[in-house]
Amino acid sequence: MKIDQLTPRQIVNALDKYIIGQDKAKKMVAIALRNRWRRQQVKEDLREEIIPNNIILIGPTGVGKTEISRRLAKLSNAPFVKVEASKFTEVGYVGRDVESIIRDLLEISVQMVREEKTIAVEGKAHDHAIERMLDTLLPPITAKPKPVGEMGEEDKLELSHQRTREKLRAQLLEGKLDDRPVEIDVPADSTPMMQIFSPMGIEEMGLNIQEMFGGMMPKK
């Protein structure tokens, strides 16, 4: 279900499946969501001028304020962050922290896009993985084998090698080898236990330093 095709009424209906009552609030967020889509369709020079109509939801706790927003984001496949405004009144607060909201939002956005792309290339990645597995199990003899048809007497070894490879491939694809052990090298997933403590407000720098070190550590 893509948001592009959802009218405000359909958005409300979709929200109705999870949230009871609060029709007014649902209606307003549905309009806000549709407005964003409308904005995207507007001519470019005017598009920049259109600012979103931000919303204040007023009501006691536990009536669905957060739930409405969360469902809305899910529905529209939009990056979503929730922040407690009161956390900014805590001791140790520095002005710049407010911007961290946006950083979190972007982090989530990157994650979302990456996941989508991963799914998009899954089939291809699987093919590549099979090839690599075959290379691991049965390293090729020559760097560039000739096509099977052109092989002469002297390529007999190569030919049987190719056949074995095909056989293995079939077994691999059928999952027959799933339980067989195989040894491969895996790069260490994360930076080895290292925490960079940074003063508040320059958390961005802390992140970058951590990444830098991550790159320096040789991948096993």
Next chain:
Amino acid sequence: MAEALKIFTQQEAQKLIDMEEVIRTAVARAQNSGIVFLDEIDKIAGASSKHGPDVSREGVQRDLLPVVEGTSVVTKYGMVKTDHILFVASGAFHVSKPSDLIPELQGRFPIRVELNSLSEQEFIQILTEPKNALIVQYKAMLETEGVELKFTDDAIAEIARTAAMVNARSENIGARRLHTIMSNLLEEILFEVPESDVKSLTVDKKKVQETLASVIEDEDLSRYIL
């Protein structure tokens, strides 16, 4: 082998993904369709506290202002413009009012919607209607133990009534009250079920009243438990 293949697939996927394109798309998406939910906005409204190490609330509002108004934030993926990010603020506004926010910030939140407190009738709907309703959840959980859990209609009504009553009597925590009540109600069942051989359990009004009676009667106790 299956495991190894999975790892290879992941690594190959990594190689196939153009990280730069991912970041470009992600930045665009965050800018154009990102949603930021600012909870408890009422806590930063109102006069700034005069005592303690509290940070001035107005100061926080002033810090929020540029972000909500549209500014560029530096991130490790590059600049992000916040002009078109949708901000949804929420708050109970028990003590302060939306008009206690600094005018500039008020102006940035032109739409105000009031959500009403939930009634007993709505509690009944909340228990049963949504796709992820509590009763649906508990039923699914007990199904994994091979037990069919049933609620009679009057049991559900009784749960809703109790929730509304406790909400009225002590703190009103809205629909969350249903969680506490349900977990109290089903405590015994959830504990015992794996070791018993019942195939089907029905919760009726009597069961609800019996299980919850002792807790409800003692008002002080219910403050802590329900």
